[in-house]
Amino acid sequence: MENIRFLRSFIFLAKYLNFTMAAEHLYISQPALSKHIAELEEHLGVQLFIRSHHFVRLTPAGFTLYKESVPLLDKINEVFEKTRNSQIECWGKLKIGCVGFEYSFLPKISKHFMALFPHITLDISILPILMINNLLESQEIDIGFQPFMGNELKSKFKTRHIRKSRLVFLLQRKHPYANKYSLDLADLKDERFIIQAQSEFPQGFDWFIQQCNMRGFTPNIAICPSHVTTVFWYVAAGAGIAYFHFDPVYCQILRNDIAFVAMNGNDSYGNVAAYWKRDNPNPAISLFLKEFDRFNF
Structure with a gap:
């Protein structure tokens, strides 16, 4: 030694x-x-x-x-x-709630965790954000992953920041601005927007409205889908413009149909955080969160 x-x-x-x-x-x-x-x-x-x-x-x-x-x-x-x-009683189940865009980190973390703790079952579900909050409160799930916009994170749960990335606009490939490097929201004041429903992602919806109001206009929100995947479909169909956090996995998947243009602004960041209830007794929570010390996302 x-x-x-x-x-x-x-x-x-x-x-x-x-x-x-x-x-x-x-x-x-x-x-x-x-x-x-x-x-x-x-x-x-x-x-x-x-x-x-x-x-x-x-x-x-x-x-x-x-x-x-x-x-x-x-x-x-x-x-x-x-x-x-090996001295820890590593048996049981860890229930995780996701919103569906955790491709850039969750598979890698889960793979390493399952190799270290083969007797802990991971139960991963894709759920609406409000349902994740409710299930965390009732301890029907142990960890939730959720997005938040801007630079400030507020939550009644314990949190760990996982990832920060620049926000981007999602435009149909044929849109006149599709080849731009970056845009300000003010450049798009006359456009139709596709924003995930306020009932599903209230912080993201309110943040977007606030950013538009700060630039002197009220956005024309044409469609409010309940799921983020549906947002991509509407953009690809030319129904409007959306915003999202930059993710290389999504860029690779959607690049043939959707252009990703950087959003200007000091507050234009998308983040992902892990949430869990402070008094949840499941010992697997801390073991799983410790895995994030190994990687840089």
Whole structure:
């Protein structure tokens, strides 16, 4: 274990090439870090760093050790985690409510989670947002994923921010603005809009109305579908313009029929957050949410 601790100290110093920063990230003192490096060098019989008052630099031997030790330490951490998890009573079910646009992260997270905890069943349902809220409250589901617009998240549930992306306008490929790089809402004041029904996504509906009013116009909302998939169908049919958060998966699926044009504005961001009830006793909730520490979405 001591060798692992020394190796970890080496990796942090090799990463930052600064004793102060490395020690801070390791939560140890600089003298302790220096001692770890000195003992590791003595054990290996090589010099790992060139040190001066002005810089810290890896030697060729140090570079080799850094390149080889990073994946090794990752593997050791994974083994330790699996060992700890084997002591947990990892049996049961985790019920998850989605709105249907979680392709960019949920399959990857679910795959890794099921490999770590094969005895926990994932029960994933696509549901309206208001139903997700009600089922979270009654603990009929354990975790919900929901979108929110802009930069501020308000909820009565515990939340974890998962993903932030630029908002885009969805236009039929033949629309005159389809080849634009970006547009402001004011550029579209005379257009027909397709917005998901307020009863299904109140925060998104109200946010859109507010953004239009701030630009001096009331939007012509032609259709208010209940499901986001129906929004795509209407746009592809030329019934109007919609907005959505940028998602590379959807862009790939819909690119033949729909153009994605960036929305201007400091508040023009779409977000996804995980929600859960604070007093829900299901231990699988924290295990599942911990998986998001592994990935950057």
